Every structure is written in structure tokens, then in C-alpha cells.
Amino acid sequence: MNRAEKAALQLRAVDVLQMLKETRTYDELAEVTGLPAGDLNRYVNGHVLPSAERAREVVSGVGHEALGDELEARIEVDDEGYVDNSAAVFDQAFLDLVAPVAADAYEFERPDAVLTAATDGITLAAAMASYFGARCVYAKKSKETAVEEFVEARQRLQSGIELTYYLPASSLSAGDTVLVVDDLIRSGETQELLLDIADHAGATVGGVFALIAVGDEGTERAAALTDAPVGALVDVEP
Ligand SMILES: Nc1ncnc2[nH]cnc12
Numbered sequence: 001m002n003r004a005e006k007a008a009l010q011l012r013a014v015d016v017l018q019m020l021k022e023t024r025t026y027d028e029l030a031e032v033t034g035l036p037a038g039d040l041n042r043y044v045n046g047h048v049l050p051s052a053e054r055a056r057e058v059v060s061g062v063g064h065e066a067l068g069d070e071l072e073a074r075i076e077v078d079d080e081g082y083v084d085n086s087a088a089v090f091d092q093a094f095l096d097l098v099a100p101v102a103a104d105a106y107e108f109e110r111p112d113a114v115l116t117a118a119t120d121g122i123t124l125a126a127a128m129a130s131y132f133g134a135r136c137v138y139a140k141k142s143k144e145t146a147v148e149e150f151v152e153a154r155q156r157l158q159s160g161i162e163l164t165y166y167l168p169a170s171s172l173s174a175g176d177t178v179l180v181v182d183d184l185i186r187s188g189e190t191q192e193l194l195l196d197i198a199d200h201a202g203a204t205v206g207g208v209f210a211l212i213a214v215g216d217e218g219t220e221r222a223a224a225l226t227d228a229p230v231g232a233l234v235d236v237e238p
Contacts, residue, residue, distance in 0.1 A: 009056060013063075015096070016097060064104075071098075074094075095123055098211065099131035110206075111176075112173075114135070114136050115179070117190050124181050128181055147168045151197050152164055152197070153194075165193050172198070187217055191208055191222040208223075209230075211233050214236045
């Protein structure tokens with residue numbers, strides 16, 4: 001880890017601690033993290049940075065579980081199992097915290113591009129792309145005007161409707177590593193489309209990530225299509 005990476009890790013840990021502190025006292029934060037309340041006060045207020053070792057523990061240990069809890073508190077599931085995740089996907093600051101924690105938890109390879117489908121996955125993709133210093137690219141259900149060449153993938157959905165997604169061909173190059181993300185994974189149909197697009201572009205898949213997995217059909221389907229890690233921050237019963 002070079003100095004810049006160390007500083008980035010320390011600042012990420014401070015972000016996670018500040019998020020946790022919003023709903024906790026310092027004593028409660030000490031209990032969650034196992035760190036002394038006085039030290040936590042100095043980290044949260046930005047007077048002192050945690051050591052790299054402490055920062056790593058916060059980001060990978062506490063961060064993962066706490067962000068999962070925070071996400072669960074932000075989503076509403078209706079009687080038919082449909083999820084309203086607006087409070088998560090509309091909050092870029094929250095997603096900025098998710099990115100390093102997800103990257104760490106699933107050991108995703110650093111991608112050249114983060115690929116999603118318009119529209120709900122875009123804010124998460126932007127956060128992941130920013131964290132990795134990668135491009136954020138998204139496929140759409142319509143062809144963007146003035147773009148000449150597209151990579152496309154078509155699929156017949158369970159409903160019988162055929163859906164085609166288009167990605168400007170210039171946005172992915174052969175040999176790129178791509179992280180496929182979306183806000184939610186349920187049937188895995190969208191992920192299959194995105195994996196197809198990556199394949200048509202000659203890109204290598206470095207991982208598949210969603211904020212929320214509704215049941216395990218989608219993650220199992222994605223895992224059958226790639227050797228790369230597949231993960232979701234929280235699981236919701238279908
Ligand atoms: N919001 C949502 N909740 C549950 N399943 C879905 N499949 C697609 N969108 C969904």
C-alpha cells in the first residue's frame with residue numbers, strides 16, 4: 001500500500017465512522033468498533049486519522065455489517081416482494097460508502113469500466129467507478145442519437161416481452177475488465193444481458209455486484225455465467 005492508498009483508506013474509515021455516528025453515541029460506536037470512545041471522537045471530528053490497520057478493520061469489518069443494516073433500514077418491501085430502494089439509490093453519499101466496502105468484501109479486481117443498465121443502477125455504478133478510478137458505462141433500452149455503433153444484447157423475459165439493451169460500442173474495448181453492477185438482482189435477467197454485452201465487447205468480467213438480492217435465483221444465475229465473484233450487500237426474501 002503506497003501513501004496515497006493509505007490516506008484513501010484512512011479517509012474512507014472516517015466516512016464510515018461518521019455515518020455510524022449519526023445514529024449512535026460515542027460509547028455505542030466504541031462497542032460496535034471495539035475502539036476507544038476518545039479515539040473515535042478524534043477520528044469523527046477529523047482531528048486525527050486512524051492508523052491504516054484500524055482503518056482496514058473499520059472498512060472491512062464494521063463497515064460491511066453496518067452498511068448492510070443501514071441499507072435494510074432504507075428499503076421498503078411491499079406485500080408482493082417488490083422493493084422500494086429510492087432512499088438508497090438517490091443518496092450518492094451513502095453509495096460512496098458502499099463502494100469500498102463492497103470492493104473489499106468481494107475482492108473485485110480493479111475494473112477498467114463499471115457496467116450497468118439504465119437507470120436505477122447508474123448512481124451505484126458511478127460510486128463504484130469513482131472509487132476504482134474506472135469509467136462508468138450504462139446500457140439503455142433505446143439507441144442514443146448520434147451514436148453510430150452499439151454493442152447490443154437481446155433477451156426474452158419471463159413475461160414473454162423481448163428486451164434489447166444498447167451500449168455505445170466505443171465505451172468498452174476488447175480486453176477491458178468490467179464490473180457489472182445494478183441496484184437489485186432478482187431473476188438475473190438484467191445481469192445476463194449485461195454479461196452478454198461484456199462478452200460481445202470482448203471484455204473480461206471482474207465481478208457482479210448488486211445492493212440487494214431478492215431471493216437467490218439471480219445471484220445463482222449470474223454465478224453460473226461467470227467465474228468472477230458475485231455478491232450483494234443485503235438479501236431480501238422473495
Ligand atoms: N423493485 C423491485 N423489487 C423487486 N423485484 C424487482 N425486479 C425488478 N425490480 C424490482
